[in-house]
Amino acid sequence: xxxxxxxxxxxxxxxxxxxxxxxxxxxxxxxxxxxxxxxxxxxxxxxxxxxxxxxxxxxxxxxxxxxxxxxxxxxxxxxxxxxxxxxxxxxxxxxxxxxxxxxxxxxxxxxxxxxxxxxxxxxxxxxxxxxxxxxxxxxxxxxxxxxxxxxxxxxxxxxxxxxxxxxxxxxxxxxxxxxxxxxxxxxxxxxxxxxxxxxxxxxxxxxxxxxxxxxxxxxxxxxxxxxxxxxxxxxxxxx
Numbered sequence: 001x002x003x004x005x006x007x008x009x010x011x012x013x014x015x016x017x018x019x020x021x022x023x024x025x026x027x028x029x030x031x032x033x034x035x036x037x038x039x040x041x042x043x044x045x046x047x048x049x050x051x052x053x054x055x056x057x058x059x060x061x062x063x064x065x066x067x068x069x070x071x072x073x074x075x076x077x078x079x080x081x082x083x084x085x086x087x088x089x090x091x092x093x094x095x096x097x098x099x100x101x102x103x104x105x106x107x108x109x110x111x112x113x114x115x116x117x118x119x120x121x122x123x124x125x126x127x128x129x130x131x132x133x134x135x136x137x138x139x140x141x142x143x144x145x146x147x148x149x150x151x152x153x154x155x156x157x158x159x160x161x162x163x164x165x166x167x168x169x170x171x172x173x174x175x176x177x178x179x180x181x182x183x184x185x186x187x188x189x190x191x192x193x194x195x196x197x198x199x200x201x202x203x204x205x206x207x208x209x210x211x212x213x214x215x216x217x218x219x220x221x222x223x224x225x226x227x228x229x230x231x232x233x234x235x236x237x238x239x
Contacts, residue, residue, distance in 0.1 A: 005216060046192035049183065053145045056121040057114075057138030064145075064183070065191050067138065071112040074183040077205075078151040080176040081117035081124065083141060088117065088127050090233045092178055097234055098207045100133045114138060118146045118176065130235070149196060151179045166198040178202060 011019070053064045068074045077099065080089035096115065103113045114136040117124060121139040128137055146152035153163040153172055161171035179198040185191050203209060212219045221227040232239075 008216075041195060044195060046184065046194050049191040049193055051144070051148070053140065053143045055116065055138040055140055055143065055145070057136060058125075062138065065185060065189060067112065067114055067136075068183075068185050068191075069112045069136075071107070071110050072185050073111045074185070075106070075111060075113040076149075076181045076183070077113070077115045078146065078149065078177075078179040078181065079115040079117045079137070080151075080174075080178055081119035081127070082152075082176050083119045083123075085119065086123075087233075088119070088124075089176065089178070090236075091228055091231055093131060093233050094208070094228070094231050095178070095202065095206055096131070096133060096135070099205065100135050103135055112136075116140050116145065118152050131233070146176075149179070149181050149193075151177050151198070153177075166201070180205060 049064065054061050055064070055067065056062075057067075059066075064074075077092075077095065079096065080092045099113065106113050116138055118140055120141050124137045124139055128134075140146050147154065150164050153165075153175055157163045158172065158175065162169045163172035163177075165172050165177050177198065179196060180202050181193065182195040183191055184194050209219060219227070221229070
C-alpha cells in the first residue's frame with residue numbers, strides 16, 4: 001500500500017478544516033514564491049538567434065522566424081522522435097496529450113506553441129494521425145536545431161557519455177531527450193532565445209501530474225527504478 005494510506009489519521013470535520021487552513025497558508029506562500037520565480041525567469045537575459053533553421057511541416061518549408069505565425073512569442077516542445085524510430089517517445093506523448101488542446105488559448109496571449117522533432121515529417125504526420133492530435137508539429141531533420149538546443153546527441157557524444165543535457169555533461173542514455181524552449185521575435189523581426197528547460201524542468205507542463213498530486217496516492221511512483229514505469233501511449237492502455 002502507498003505510504004501514508006494505511007492507518008491514516010481520521011478526524012472531525014472541524015479538525016480537518018483547521019488542518020486544511022494550516023496547509024492553505026503554506027500553499028499561499030508557495031504561490032507567492034512561484035510568482036517571484038516566474039518573474040525571475042522572465043528577467044533572464046536573451047541570446048540572439050543568428051543561425052537560420054529551416055523546418056518541414058504542414059506549410060512546407062519554414063524558418064524559425066516564420067513558425068511564430070504572426071505572434072511575438074514561440075514555445076517549442078522538444079518532442080523525442082529519433083529519425084530511426086517508428087514511433088515517437090511514449091513519455092513525450094503523455095506530455096502532448098496535456099498541451100494539444102490548450103494552444104488555441106495560448107494564441108490569445110500572443111503565443112504560438114509547436115512541437116519539433118528530428119524525425120522526418122512523414123513520420124510525424126503518421127504518428128500524429130494515430131494519436132488524434134492537431135497541434136503543429138515540424139521536423140528539424142535537415143538542421144542542427146535539436147543539437148544546438150541540446151535535446152539530440154551525436155554518436156560521439158553518446159560514446160563518450162558526455163552529452164550536454166540540462167546544463168551538465170552527462171550520459172544521456174538516449175540519442176534524444178525531452179525539453180521546452182522559448183523564443184521572442186521583436187518588431188524588427190529579430191529572434192531571441194529566452195528560456196529552455198529539460199528533464200524535471202518540464203514537469204509543470206504536465207497537467208495530469210498536477211491532478212495526481214491532489215489525490216491520496218499522489219503519483220504513486222516511489223519504489224520503482226523508473227518513475228514513469230506506468231505510462232503508455234493513450235491508445236495502448238489495457239493492451
